């Protein structure tokens with residue numbers, strides 16, 4: 001597993017405002033969107049491109065263009081939806097699939113899949129799994145194996161904050177034959193006994209969409 005932590009003053013600043021419990025949902029959503037755009041720069045470093053001949057107003061040239069098949073962005077419902085707008089701004093030609101996975105509150109290392117809307121065949125596709133919090137790592141392991149079993153060429157997880165316990169779990173559990181990378185803005189201190197990231201930012205879904 002390759003881990004990239006964005007060490008950048010702008011990211012640190014935005015993250016501090018995001019974490020603040022007094023930050024309203026509207027600002028929280030904006031910041032998530034801005035942070036994922038900054039992460040996308042690192043996450044898409046190995047995006048497949050092909051030559052594309054064009055003419056500028058001055059001369060012909062061979063440019064680069066995102067290759068087919070199109071990359072797929074997969075938000076993990078519900079909180080991952082908050083990162084979708086930023087990702088599709090950065091890769092407007094990407095396809096979007098949805099995966100509904102949540103942790104079993106009675107057993108935080110177990111996952112329940114309650115929805116999926118993805119092509120059955122992902123052969124050759126570069127996939128971007130988006131979910132703000134990499135906490136226990138259970139969802140990420142399940143989602144990555146789900147995509148890899150359908151033939152994904154490589155899988156990049158984009159999270160805002162990760163817990164060391166979750167990163168360790170992911171490192172141990174994800175099949176090493178899968179081309180897999182994680183991009184995060186920060187690695188926090190630990191998980192608490194309710195599997196929330198400390199200091200974290202609280203419940204990302206609730207802060208994005210309000211408590212339901």
Ligand code: URA
Nearest residue numbers: 135196197202203204
């Ligand atoms: N999910 C969240 O929204 N927050 C955490 O701290 C952990 C999991």
